[in-house]
Amino acid sequence: MPTITVNKPDFERLAGQVYSSESLSAALETAKAEIDAEDGDTLRIQLKDTNRPDLWSGEGLARLLKSHRENVQLDYSFFNASDVSQEREVIVDPGLRNIRPYIAAFACEGIAIDDAALDALIEAQEKLADGYGRGRSVVAIGIYDASDIVYPVRYDAVDPDATAFVPLEFEEEMSLRQILSDHPTGRMYANLLEDKDKFPLIRDSRGEVLSMPPVINSQSLGRVEAGDTFLFCEATGPELDAILLSMAIMAVNMADRGGRIYPVTVRYPYHTPRGQVLTCPYDLTEPVQVDVDEIYKVVGSHISMGQIETALNAMGYRDVDVRDRIIKVRPAPYRDDILHPVDIVEDVVIGVGYEAFEPEMPRDFTVGKAAPEEDLADRFRNLMVGSGFQEVFLPILCSKKEQTVDMNNPNAKIISISNPMSENYSAIRGSLLPGLLKTEATSRRALYPHRIFEVGEVGVLAPGEDYGTRTDIHLCALEASDEANLSGVQSYLEVLSYYFNFEYTIAPIEHPTFLPGRSGEIRIGERVYGLIGEVHPSVLETWGINYPVSVFEVDIRIVSV
Amino acid sequence: MDLASLHALEIRILRVYENNASAEQSDAQLQSGAGLGEGQVRRAVEWLISKQLLKVTGENTRVTVSLTEVGRDFASKGATPETALLTRASAERVGIQDLQADERFDRGAWGSAFGGLKKDGIVDLDKGAIVIVDTERASFFVDRLIPELFEKFSDAGIEIDDFPGDIVQYIEANARKRGGGRGPVRLDERTERIYRLTGEGQRVLVEVVKANLTGDEISRLTSEMIQKGTWQGASFRRYDLSIKPPRVLIGKHHPYRAYLDNVRRRLMALGFEEMKGSLVETEFWNMDALFMPQFHAARNIHDAYYVTEPTQSREAEEPHFSRVAEAHQNGGDTGSRGWRYEFNPEQSRRLILRSQGTALSGRALASEPNIPGKYFALARCFRPDDVDATHAADFFQAEGIVLGEEINFRSLLGLLKLFALEIAQSEDVRYVPDYFPFTEPSVELQAKHPVLGWIELGGAGLFRPELTQPLGVDVPVIAWGLGVDRMAMVALGINDIRDLFSTDLDLVRNTR
Structure with a gap:
């Protein structure tokens, strides 16, 4: 979930309203957002909707709160400027087609950039590029001081060794390849470019470098400071719609701060999904229509046409046209999350307010029942409790070492994790016994004797299965005391054998976890269902257990259901 | 006070005071009066004191005399070397060699007995014969020492005050010092407390007597008593129901x-x-089938655990696989425009630990x-x-x-x-x-x-x-x-x- 930082006075200016913590929390519910932390004027806000990048900024949240409060749609007429801009052009080099093919841009004049506004713009840019743009691989955004840029701007593919400029925060020229190895930001994003023959570079008509997308701006044109009023903004990437949406969001954010948005026209030497000449900001949205009956069906009650219309306006929809039980709308130009009419229905429901709908108790009759294996597991648990054993309940995720080496059984096969956070959670348990030994090791002060058990899921490798693994349910019972021995713990296995009515045999085996001559496989016929034995003192020593321990562990399928 | 809260031992101690409720009784007196061992009296007295039925009114230091191994030997022979020497010397002319031929004691013992008596001026040597010089002190050894000291002991020690003065003198001169020497007697010093009933103790005693409690009530009903009928006419100890036993360890479910x-x-x-x-699931069922696009933030490598081996399921599960893939790409026939991206079947088969x-x-x-x-x-x-x-x-x-x-x-x-x-x-x-x-x-x-x-x-x-x-x-x-x-x-x-x-x-x- 994205988390953004906003400056509260700046946010309140944008939203046109002063909020208390409580009133802001309540208002943010509409945006599926909540205050994560509050420190003076700095708010950290968490956004649950991962599909609404337009809300990942103070401007975006303020916009939704304002339109919802005032029930008015905001006017962003610059999206309708379908005319090709002669004045501001970007020319694309054919060599970019297989490197980073798309670019979109706009300019903004008359915007007041103070420190808070600059922070907010950078925050929006970063959330879009890192979150929505997946670490700049899909979208990278640059903002520049436009007053020195001479059009047309060129988006070129260049030789990374033969081209050089001064990157942001540096004073001397570096070649493009050098930036990837020597500049801290260059190293961070090097993987996005290093395998390319040529690197993308944005320059103005004089050859002055703006940036090397998606990595770094130049120190000259690529610096924006508080006090600047004329900005140029571009996005590059491999997916055209993603960069167009990002530019739409940046443009409305700047417009909300009083900026006048000037379109920029991009000329491509190759075909794009939206033509070879594209003017940005670009409105990606298409009219959507919903049948009112569809709304009634999803909601479960009647909502008046007037209510629907008000709700849609409040949620930022345009061209709301309600007639003949069909609702036609256009989503806001900065939204690209309407996949299906149900998305519109939800906005209607949120716009009306969840509290307006009367909960209705489900009326359908259905039969409740347990999963058969859980039913059986419960019967094992109850017999063990009746036998005087304390149940324990432990994590499934565990240490690989504890399941193997610490059991004196380093070659035991278990399901391990390829991306563990730590050794403590590097596998899933194939046996319950290590968990019970861990309990013993941490319970040395608890009054003896200890009789404990767990019934729970384990994962085992099973090459015959489609997943190569299987999830079983085991019972493990453990007795620790000076008197603990194999026949003692086996007498509890006898309890299970008697009441579940299965006949087992113990086949002696040599197993490294147990004392030689004091362990065996629990079998029915030739099939092995578990193990029983006295734990080897060297294993007890490994775990730091001071009392003799005898155990058995069985698969509960030893009982045929 | 609930009489049931009194332990049998406590009742027996209280009963020692029955004839004189305001008397003082020492530990030793309580032991003999109640017919109890030292440890039993010690426990019962502590309980009674904590219930404020008994109080300590003073302390005695008691010195008891007991025989050492040497002393027990003298007692069994009916003589010490000194008494034997003096008895023979008063009856006959006898020299030191003659004595040393007498095997009741070894040569050294005879020698040191003579030396000691001579030093004390009781005997002397006259031309090789032992003569009694001080007949009065000699008669102490001959007549009194054995019957008044050595023959008095049975098992237990005897308080030093119970002996006459001349014997006490002998004891003090001949007592083995703690741990050392070979003296025939040993002195043990111990502090003994004196108890008296409190007012409440006296009232409880009256009730105990009235209820006819003796401390001999039966504590446990046995199968033998039931089978033989001996329970009839027996008196059972009443329980103190205010005392809670420890909680037993039981088998129970985890909270x-x-x-x-x-x-x-x-x-x-x-x-x-x-x-x-x-527990091991494919990305298909864990995410794809739930319409989470493969580029979704929650499908980042850092948001699920991947299985080391095997890494993929064997096959994609049809017909669901194709229909889900289509819904992702363009919505299929669901009325949706879909997520609009290239669906990757390989990613779909990757094995992870179930994340939702x-x-x-x-x-x-x-x-x-x-x-x-x-x-x-x-x-x-x-x-x-x-x-x-x-x-x-x-x-x-x-x-x-x-x-x-x-x-x-x-x-x-x-x-x-x-x-x-x-x-x-x-x-x-x-x-x-x-x-x-x-x-x-x-x-x-x-x-x-x-x-x-x-x-x-x-x-x-x-x-x-x-x-x-x-x-x-x-x-x-x-x-x-x-x-x-x-x-x-x-x-x-x-x-x-x-x-x-x-x-x-x-x-x-x-x-x-």
């Missing part, structure tokens, strides 16, 4: 698991059928579910997270689905209200817009806790058509999930989520 059992029972009572599934319980719901939808139908699972789920007080290595999700022609947003709210009431016992609820990639609309359920205020109980929504239709379901479906870990922490008063799976046996045993 968190018992909490989950309760949630499970309640869900079944509401008509839900339980779903089970594999909804994986089970997707499978249930694809397995010809009952319509109307209700399903639930208590599913162990795994996500990479730094483990701390609020993040466990693995956690439970209670979650499930409700399918039916009549399902809609209002019945979703109704179901959540029912859950709050039946599972969290909360009547005060509110609904907040929420987001899940697989539901639309989506709701967060909050319930009012008397202390904590509004807390999140869970989330729910209506499954998107892009999810249900490719899995073969044409009716609306509610998907719901409850944060059972957090609910259990509130119910069990636990602040650290790791304590839900504690390895501390005392904690588990002692949790109510």
Whole structure:
């Protein structure tokens, strides 16, 4: 979930309203957002909707709160400027087609950039590029001081060794390849470019470098400071719609701060999904229509046409046209999350307010029942409790070492994790016994004797299965005391054998976890269902257990259901 | 005072005072008076003092005399070397050599006996014969020492004050000093306390006498007594029912698991059928089938655990696979435009540890579910997270689905209200817009806790058509999930989520 930082006075200016913590929390519910932390004027806000990048900024949240409060749609007429801009052009080099093919841009004049506004713009840019743009691989955004840029701007593919400029925060020229190895930001994003023959570079008509997308701006044109009023903004990437949406969001954010948005026209030497000449900001949205009956069906009650219309306006929809039980709308130009009419229905429901709908108790009759294996597991648990054993309940995720080496059984096969956070959670348990030994090791002060058990899921490798693994349910019972021995713990296995009515045999085996001559496989016929034995003192020593321990562990399928 | 609270030993001690309730009795007197051993008296006296029935009124230092091994030898021979020497010397003329021929004592003993008596001026040597010089002191040895000292002892020691002065003098001169010497007698010093009944003690004594309690009441009824009939006419000790025995260790269920059992029972009572599934799941069922696009932020490598071996399932499961892929790419026939990207079948087959319980719901939808139908699972789920007080290595999700022609947003709210009431016992609820990639609309359920205020109980929504239709379901479906870990922490008063799976046996045993 994205988390953004906003400056509260700046946010309140944008939203046109002063909020208390409580009133802001309540208002943010509409945006599926909540205050994560509050420190003076700095708010950290968490956004649950991962599909609404337009809300990942103070401007975006303020916009939704304002339109919802005032029930008015905001006017962003610059999206309708379908005319090709002669004045501001970007020319694309054919060599970019297989490197980073798309670019979109706009300019903004008359915007007041103070420190808070600059922070907010950078925050929006970063959330879009890192979150929505997946670490700049899909979208990278640059903002520049436009007053020195001479059009047309060129988006070129260049030789990374033969081209050089001064990157942001540096004073001397570096070649493009050098930036990837020597500049801290260059190293961070090097993987996005290093395998390319040529690197993308944005320059103005004089050859002055703006940036090397998606990595770094130049120190000259690529610096924006508080006090600047004329900005140029571009996005590059491999997916055209993603960069167009990002530019739409940046443009409305700047417009909300009083900026006048000037379109920029991009000329491509190759075909794009939206033509070879594209003017940005670009409105990606298409009219959507919903049948009112569809709304009634999803909601479960009647909502008046007037209510629907008000709700849609409040949620930022345009061209709301309600007639003949069909609702036609256009989503806001900065939204690209309407996949299906149900998305519109939800906005209607949120716009009306969840509290307006009367909960209705489900009326359908259905039969409740347990999963058969859980039913059986419960019967094992109850017999063990009746036998005087304390149940324990432990994590499934565990240490690989504890399941193997610490059991004196380093070659035991278990399901391990390829991306563990730590050794403590590097596998899933194939046996319950290590968990019970861990309990013993941490319970040395608890009054003896200890009789404990767990019934729970384990994962085992099973090459015959489609997943190569299987999830079983085991019972493990453990007795620790000076008197603990194999026949003692086996007498509890006898309890299970008697009441579940299965006949087992113990086949002696040599197993490294147990004392030689004091362990065996629990079998029915030739099939092995578990193990029983006295734990080897060297294993007890490994775990730091001071009392003799005898155990058995069985698969509960030893009982045929 | 309840007489039943008196132990048999206490009654016997009280009874020593029966003839003179205000008398003082020493430890030794109590022992002999009650016919009890030293340890029994010590215990009973402590109990009586703590009940304020008896008080200590003074202390005596008692010196007792007992025989050493040498002394016991003298007693058995009826003589010491001194008495034997003096007896013979008074009867006959006898020299030191003559004495040393007498084997009752060894040569050294005869020698030192003569030396000692001579030094004390009782005997002397006259031309090789022993002569008695001081007949008066000699007669002490000959007449008194054996009968008045050595022959007095049976087993126990005797108080020094019980001996006459001349014997005491002898004892003090000849006592073995603590641990050393070879003297015939030993002196032991011990402090002894003196007790008197308190006023309350005297009153209790009257009651004890009236109730005819002797301390000899029978404490345990045995099978033998029943079989032989000897219980008849016997008097049984009354119990003190105010004293609690220690709690025994029992077998019992684990508190968190018992909490989950309760949630499970309640869900079944509401008509839900339980779903089970594999801990190892494919990305297909864990995410793709739930209409989470393959580029979704929650599908980052850092948000699920990947299995080392095998890394992929053998095959994609048709027909669902193709239909799900199509819904992702362009919406298929679901009325959606889809996520508009190239669906990667290889990613779909990657094996992970189940990261959300909804994986089970997707499978249930694809397995010809009952319509109307209700399903639930208590599913162990795994996500990479730094483990701390609020993040466990693995956690439970209670979650499930409700399918039916009549399902809609209002019945979703109704179901959540029912859950709050039946599972969290909360009547005060509110609904907040929420987001899940697989539901639309989506709701967060909050319930009012008397202390904590509004807390999140869970989330729910209506499954998107892009999810249900490719899995073969044409009716609306509610998907719901409850944060059972957090609910259990509130119910069990636990602040650290790791304590839900504690390895501390005392904690588990002692949790109510």
